[in-house]
Amino acid sequence: MPKALKYLAFSFLLGGILAGQTALPGTPAISDSGAPTGLQPGAPSEKNISVGRYDADPESGGVAGDIYTNAYFGLSLRLPPGWAEGLGGPPPSSRGLYVLAAMDGTKASSATMLIVAQDQFFSAKPLSNVAEAAADLRDAMAGTPDLSIDPAPANVKISGHDFLRLDYNAGGLYRVWLATELRCHVVSFNITGTDRATMDRIADFLQTMSLPTQSNTPTESNSDAEQTPPTCMKDYVTAQTTVRRVEPLLVDLNGQTVPVRIIIGPDGKVLHVHVISATPAQRRAIEEALTQWEFKPLELRGRPTAVETGLVFEFKSRRP
Secondary structure: OHHHHHHHHHHHHHHHHEEEEEOOOOOOOOOOEEEEOOOOOOOOOOOOOOOOOOOOHHHHHHEEEOOOOOOOOOOEEEOOOOOOOOOOOOOOOOOOOEEEEEEEOOOOOEEEEEEEEEOOOOOOOOOHHHHHHHHHHHHHOOOOOOOOEEOEEEEEEEEOOOEEEEEEOOOOOOEEEEEEEEOOOOEEEEEEEHHHHHHHHHHHHHHOEEEEOOOOOOOOOOOHHOOOOOOOOOOOOOOOOEEEEOOOOOOOOOOOEEEEEEEOOOOOEEEEEEOOOHHHHHHHHHHHHOOOOEEEEEEOOOEOOOEEEEEEEOOOOOOO
């Protein structure tokens, strides 16, 4: 695949991923009333606070040697033979869209692959599951001139996980979209190449990938609990569950709202703060405030457990 075609393939992939991400109402900000506020574009993430075993964020994965690993999602994928790490993607968006990794197989297979995650808490359009993500992608791409797309996604199993698959092509390029749900994100593997047979071979290669079990429920074993990610729960932060809150300093009043994911420990204290998109000053203010918050512990099966949830903060002037 010539270099120009490589960039075209990358644009084709990313364009498809972003096709449905228009500015629509987002996840509600925390307030005593629970009244929703829309998300606005923010600045790239710069750093995160972490304690204990919850120190990974979606964008913290990477390629080492010929293996891509992502501790946050618990996945590991060896690159196909002859492939290498590809072009770097943009920083996380204020809608929780991540280009996790780009893999370049243009020399070996005339193909490329992007691994992408969409946060279900902050997506521009409400996405409660991977089926809705597939429908949204198909609807967005179906209006593209001269593009052929599957009439419906196919159910497939990859490394024991349930995936949905969509195939489409345009302009001499073929694409396979394979997606599953991990930690309240839709994680997709987007393969682009010049022929369908190559797409199928690369899709089959994903069977070598290591993924976590699909159950997100803590077990009775303490050793198993250490390896279990926190329970993912949207809108857990309410006036009823919040025991103590400290408002962040209002800095860089640029009229934006900032999406944040937090992990609350079994004791109700904040273990991890992930500011997804903000200015450096806003990020520092949010981190300093949120580490002082306390919540009522979440109980599952009568046992307190860690929970991961999302909220947004406004950085707007309060002058009349």
